[in-house]
Structure formats: structure tokens, C-alpha cells
Amino acid sequence: MAAKIEALTFDWYGTLANHRHKRGRGRLFSEYLASHGLQSAPWDRSVLNKVFDYYGGSYKVESSGAEKRTFWIQFTRLLFEQSQVSGATASQAEVHATAIRDIFGSACFEVYADVQPVLHALKQRGLRLAVVSNWHRGLDSFCHEMNLSNLLDIVISSSDIGIEKPDSRLFNEVVYRLPTR
Numbered sequence: 001m002a003a004k005i006e007a008l009t010f011d012w013y014g015t016l017a018n019h020r021h022k023r024g025r026g027r028l029f030s031e032y033l034a035s036h037g038l039q040s041a042p043w044d045r046s047v048l049n050k051v052f053d054y055y056g057g058s059y060k061v062e063s064s065g066a067e068k069r070t071f072w073i074q075f076t077r078l079l080f081e082q083s084q085v086s087g088a089t090a091s092q093a094e095v096h097a098t099a100i101r102d103i104f105g106s107a108c109f110e111v112y113a114d115v116q117p118v119l120h121a122l123k124q125r126g127l128r129l130a131v132v133s134n135w136h137r138g139l140d141s142f143c144h145e146m147n148l149s150n151l152l153d154i155v156i157s158s159s160d161i162g163i164e165k166p167d168s169r170l171f172n173e174v175v176y177r178l179p180t181r
Helices: 025-035 046-058 065-082 093-104 115-124 139-145 168-177
Strands: 007-010 017-019 109-111 128-133 154-157
Touching (some): 046 065, 065 093, 128 168
Parallel strands (some): 128 154
């Protein structure tokens, strides 16, 4: 008897979504800083984990516009501090917050055109769907803001639980968290 497939997992980046501007966030950030006469330490991806630890613990998709603005100002302060940004407006996070949101928030990604129809068809067939990605905290918020959360049963980023693929414990966590039928 063949095993019945009951669930599917997807990676985030490169499978469901890609950078909207075809350039990574580090490059976009560096370009933004240069265009505003600001300097920083060389880009270090570990900065993403630090600022997205804050994001994962503080960002709420249901927040008001004013609350989100306050969040992005604080995110910008933290990012500039971690990146050692210097220059005339480096201490004015409120000046840069909207651009930083556009570079580091969910809007910096675009979902591939076939993703929603495929996920919808799989849900219609009764499959449970999960995103499992070696990613920073807050991936669930990205999925929500990109209109994918209604098609996904769970979203797990490696930073949320401290285990990265290909470690099988990450997938065991998916099985544990998926709703049972």
C-alpha cells in the first residue's frame, strides 16, 4: 500500500518569493546609505538576525499605521546601530524609517505568480501546507502581509526554534505543529 501524502513543506526564498528589486537587502541598504551620504561598517548578514530578533518579538501585523511607523523607527535605530551607520542624518531614524521598511519589510519581496494558485489547489485537495525556511524571525508576518497565511497551516523559520535545515529536528517540529486530521 502506497503512503498517502498529507502535507507538503516549502522553502521561502527562491521557492515562494524572491527579491522584488532583484537585489538583496544588504545591497539595497548599502545603496540607500550611499545615496543619502551615510556610511556603515561592511554589510554583515548577522545584523539581519539581530534586527529580526527585534522584529519577531515586536512587529504585529494588526497594528495601526501609527504603531507600525513607531516600530519601523525603532527598527531603523537598531539597524543603524548594529551597522555602525554614520553621517549627517544617521541619528534621525524617523527620516529613514519608511525607506528601511521598504528595504527590510515584506514589501521587499514578491511572491512568484504561480504560488497562490498552486497553494490554493493543494489546499483544495486537503493537503496541509507549511513553510520551513532557514530564515530570520518574523517570516510568519511576511507570509501574512503577502496574503499567504490563509493558505498555510504553519510557518517556521529556523531562527524561531534555533535549528537549521537540513537538521531533521526542524522537520520533526513541523510534524509536531501541523494540525492533525
